[in-house]
Amino acid sequence: MNTGYFQYPAPANEPVLSYAPGSPERAGLKKQLAAFKAEVADIPMYIGGEEVRTGETVDLRPPHEIKHKLGHFHQGKESHVKDAIAAALAAREKWANMDWEQRAGIFLRAADLIATKYRFHINAATMLGQSKNPFQAEIDSACELIDFLRFNVHFLSEIYRQQPVSAPGIHNRMEYRPLEGFVLAVTPFNFTAIAGNLPTSAAMCGNVVVWKPANTQVYAANIIMKVLIEAGLPAGVINLVYAGGPLIGDICFADPNFAGIHFTGSTGVFQTMWKTIGQNIHKYKSYPRIVGETGGKDFVLIHKSADAGIAATALARGAFEYQGQKCSAASRAYLPDNLAADIKSKLVADLKTMKMGSTEDFSNFVNAVIDEKSFDKIAQYIENAKKDPKAKIIAGGNYDKSVGYFIEPTVIETTDPNYVTMCEEIFGPVLTIYTYEADKFDEILVTVDSTSEYALTGAIIAQDRYAIELATRKLANSAGNFYINDKPTGAVVGQQPFGGARASGTNDKAGSMLNLYRWLSARSIKETFVPATDYRYPFLNEA
Ligand SMILES: NC(=O)c1ccc[n+]([C@@H]2O[C@H](COP(=O)([O-])OP(=O)(O)OC[C@H]3O[C@@H](n4cnc5c(N)ncnc54)[C@H](O)[C@@H]3O)[C@@H](O)[C@H]2O)c1
Numbered sequence: 001m002n003t004g005y006f007q008y009p010a011p012a013n014e015p016v017l018s019y020a021p022g023s024p025e026r027a028g029l030k031k032q033l034a035a036f037k038a039e040v041a042d043i044p045m046y047i048g049g050e051e052v053r054t055g056e057t058v059d060l061r062p063p064h065e066i067k068h069k070l071g072h073f074h075q076g077k078e079s080h081v082k083d084a085i086a087a088a089l090a091a092r093e094k095w096a097n098m099d100w101e102q103r104a105g106i107f108l109r110a111a112d113l114i115a116t117k118y119r120f121h122i123n124a125a126t127m128l129g130q131s132k133n134p135f136q137a138e139i140d141s142a143c144e145l146i147d148f149l150r151f152n153v154h155f156l157s158e159i160y161r162q163q164p165v166s167a168p169g170i171h172n173r174m175e176y177r178p179l180e181g182f183v184l185a186v187t188p189f190n191f192t193a194i195a196g197n198l199p200t201s202a203a204m205c206g207n208v209v210v211w212k213p214a215n216t217q218v219y220a221a222n223i224i225m226k227v228l229i230e231a232g233l234p235a236g237v238i239n240l241v242y243a244g245g246p247l248i249g250d251i252c253f254a255d256p257n258f259a260g261i262h263f264t265g266s267t268g269v270f271q272t273m274w275k276t277i278g279q280n281i282h283k284y285k286s287y288p289r290i291v292g293e294t295g296g297k298d299f300v301l302i303h304k305s306a307d308a309g310i311a312a313t314a315l316a317r318g319a320f321e322y323q324g325q326k327c328s329a330a331s332r333a334y335l336p337d338n339l340a341a342d343i344k345s346k347l348v349a350d351l352k353t354m355k356m357g358s359t360e361d362f363s364n365f366v367n368a369v370i371d372e373k374s375f376d377k378i379a380q381y382i383e384n385a386k387k388d389p390k391a392k393i394i395a396g397g398n399y400d401k402s403v404g405y406f407i408e409p410t411v412i413e414t415t416d417p418n419y420v421t422m423c424e425e426i427f428g429p430v431l432t433i434y435t436y437e438a439d440k441f442d443e444i445l446v447t448v449d450s451t452s453e454y455a456l457t458g459a460i461i462a463q464d465r466y467a468i469e470l471a472t473r474k475l476a477n478s479a480g481n482f483y484i485n486d487k488p489t490g491a492v493v494g495q496q497p498f499g500g501a502r503a504s505g506t507n508d509k510a511g512s513m514l515n516l517y518r519w520l521s522a523r524s525i526k527e528t529f530v531p532a533t534d535y536r537y538p539f540l541n542e543a
């Protein structure tokens with residue numbers, strides 16, 4: 001029974017804790033890290049409210065300490081994916097009909113649980129499972145996830161409030177129904193917040209969800225699921241399954257009740273999914289919603305008027321925080337020849353001070369890359385650069401996987417603006433720089449725009465306002481998130497809605513109203529109070 005219209009005002013962003021020496025949060029986080037290190041977690045799938053264990057397990061190990069076993073998860077088969085779809089569909093009617101304020105209460109409670117009781121759990125799990133330092137874990141798994149949950153409740157309440165006008169004698173209204181079927185959420189390794197947002201944003205709109213995380217993110221995904229259950233999420237609304245991506249895709253994309261995919265990950269995987277959905281389009285009850293945020297080749301363009309110190313810091317943080325494993329990471333930079341030497345020396349000096357190692361030592365800025373496959377791929381780019389006359393390594397270039405998947409922050413300088421590492425997404429701690437003639441700014445703008453297939457993030461560093469204006473205009477389609485005098489990473493929910501176009505995705509801006517609209521199917525209802533009783537128009541009476 002709905003007894004009122006309830007408001008959910010815009011929340012404030014969750015404050016970022018410092019974890020400074022002597023702070024209570026530092027002690028709490030250290031304690032939780034030790035507790036996780038002392039146990040071996042046995043992580044089930046969650047299907048229809050039941051914990052499902054198959055006995056076929058996959059080990060989970062910190063990327064920075066591969067000899068240590070954190071635990072294992074239970075791998076699912078075809079039957080588990082089918083069970084997850086069935087559980088979702090069985091939960092659909094009751095969930096879709098639940099009053100909005102009851103649904104909202106579950107996600108707001110989950111946000112508060114993460115902000116308090118489970119803050120150190122989710123951060124410690126992300127630090128151990130995904131090799132993030134405390135600051136990177138805090139801004140992702142605590143703050144961004146909390147913000148996604150709270151802001152989406154606010155945005156959805158704003159959408160529900162939007163109603164059509166009504167002429168005299170009638171009442172028009174708009175219902176924002178969930179999609180007819182189930183939504184598949186497929187989430188990446190690199191952000192715990194994204195893993196939490198993709199299933200919950202669709203579920204918040206009244207949809208039921210099958211959620212498949214990346215294997216390398218399962219350790220923290222398990223905590224998200226436990227929090228949602230404790231917050232009161234009914235059985236079957238979100239079903240968490242671990243099975244190979246292609247297997248999940250094959251089953252879900254062949255199901256007539258498939259209603260949408262909420263994906264974040266690489267461009268190649270998304271394009272394969274889109275093709276499969278296209279081939280199966282005749283099978284579905286409705287046209288599925290296809291939402292995908294994918295790869296990037298994010299640029300930093302430095303103008304001759306820039307402050308060299310600001311440019312060097314934007315590159316150091318933008319390229320190497322979380323080992324460059326952010327879709328937004330600066331991976332190609334364009335330096336004007338009047339400032340290039342100064343920027344390079346400042347950047348190289350900064351990199352020399354960056355410590356690399358385990359996430360349990362809070363003084364390490366750089367940790368390990370996610371897994372061996374990724375390590376080998378990044379190392380190959382570095383080896384190729386060492387041999388190529390068009391490239392020179394001016395910082396880093398070493399790597400070692402004996403203890404963990406460690407790769408030094410590496411800067412490649414190239415004489416070719418189309419060198420392979422200026423064009424392809426590497427997804428690791430590798431920045432390539434190219435020096436251009438400072439007076440050929442117009443030409444370099446064309447190069448920046450046309451070098452890569454992606455258009456996710458980018459930055460202009462300049463003091464000259466005409467240069468900023470020109471870059472903002474000429475690079476209008478080169479990035480979905482554009483930064484002026486800042487690094488191209490670190491978008492905050494509610495402040496910089498995030499997403500890119502071209503090969504970087506459908507630009508449905510996670511953590512904004514635009515994204516939530518994709519999980520709703522509106523129904524217009526017109527009610528006439530005194531209906532007509534005669535079909536004749538007045539002019540028919542003239543004759
Ligand atoms: N644009 C953004 O907002 C954004 C954010 C984060 C990450 N990313 C991108 O994600 C990538 C890194 O993440 P990743 O390594 O986890 O990506 P990935 O594409 O390898 O994996 C993403 C998810 O897809 C699953 N998957 C893999 N192959 C599949 C298949 N054939 N069918 C169905 N599912 C499949 C994976 O298991 C995982 O859950 C980078 O390209 C990065 O740019 C983009």
Ligand SMILES: N[C@@H](CCC=O)C(=O)O
Binds near residue numbers: 191325326327491492
């Ligand atoms: N939203 C994050 C990137 C997410 C992709 O990996 C940022 O803005 O840095």
